[in-house]
Amino acid sequence: MIRLENVSKIYDGNIRALEDINLSFNEGELVILKGVSGSGKSTILSLIAGLSKPTEGEIIVDGKKISKLPDHFAATYRRDNIGIVFQKYNLIAELTAEENVLLPLFPLNLQREEMQKKSSKALAMFSIEHKAKLVVRNLSGGEQQRVAIARANVNEPKIILADEPTANLDEKLSREFIEILRELKSQKRTIVVATHDPLFFELDFVDRVVNIEHGHLI
Ligand SMILES: Nc1ncnc2c1ncn2[C@@H]1O[C@H](COP(=O)(O)OP(=O)(O)O)[C@@H](O)[C@H]1O
Numbered sequence: 766m767i768r769l770e771n772v773s774k775i776y777d778g779n780i781r782a783l784e785d786i787n788l789s790f791n792e793g794e795l796v797i798l799k800g801v802s803g804s805g806k807s808t809i810l811s812l813i814a815g816l817s818k819p820t821e822g823e824i825i826v827d828g829k830k831i832s833k834l835p836d837h838f839a840a841t842y843r844r845d846n847i848g849i850v851f852q853k854y855n856l857i858a859e860l861t862a863e864e865n866v867l868l869p870l871f872p873l874n875l876q877r878e879e880m881q882k883k884s885s886k887a888l889a890m891f892s893i894e895h896k897a898k899l900v901v902r903n904l905s906g907g908e909q910q911r912v913a914i915a916r917a918n919v920n921e922p923k924i925i926l927a928d929e930p931t932a933n934l935d936e937k938l939s940r941e942f943i944e945i946l947r948e949l950k951s952q953k954r955t956i957v958v959a960t961h962d963p964l965f966f967e968l969d970f971v972d973r974v975v976n977i978e979h980g981h982l983i
């Protein structure tokens with residue numbers, strides 16, 4: 766369902782982040798993108814999310830060339846299809862957990878109750894509903910991670926992208942995050958995780974580990 770065809774990404778005219786990448790992700794598949802810092806993992810995720818465009822090649826999602834979409838349509842594509850979990854959570858520290866989770870819903874023009882229902886469901890799914898009314902700044906790292914996942918999931922996106930999701934978590938919280946992934950996988954989401962955390966490499970529910978080095982698949 767996601768295809769990168771002959772994709773290259775060059776930043777600032779001379780930083781070759783990706784070089785002629787051919788890579789597909791099937792529906793419901795959980796794939797780990799493995800590589801050291803600077804190998805091109807985040808670049809692949811941002812291309813799939815429509816946050817940036819390849820210098821060459823195409824990104825095709827469900828038959829649509831998203832690499833050709835004008836920015837406005839790329840934003841709509843992202844809103845309707847993609848949930849992103851970042852390493853640094855990208856939560857708004859001064860808002861409550863619930864308000865953070867509600868944010869992606871505002872452009873959808875839903876009824877207030879419908880929004881409330883969706884956010885409660887997402888917070889409950891990741892066992893953080895008891896902190897819904899707390900300001901994110903006052904939550905622990907693990908709790909913030911749960912809020913970030915609830916926010917990424919509130920639209921029930923088909924595709925979930927996670928960029929070094931355990932980089933700021935200790936081993937116990939990292940294992941909890943892995944259980945969350947297992948749950949998302951069982952819901953048939955397509956999941957791509959960029960990481961070099963060894964905890965991810967031996968999981969029985971991971972379909973594939975893709976190795977990336979200096980912008981090349983190896
Ligand atoms: N916005 C950017 N501008 C310039 N260079 C960038 C930018 N983003 C990434 N790079 C460079 O592209 C390469 C790949 O980066 P990245 O995709 O972030 O790798 P990873 O996520 O594996 O650490 C690195 O050399 C990085 O410095």
Ligand SMILES: [Mg+2]
Nearest residue numbers: 806807808928
């Ligand atoms: Mg990165």
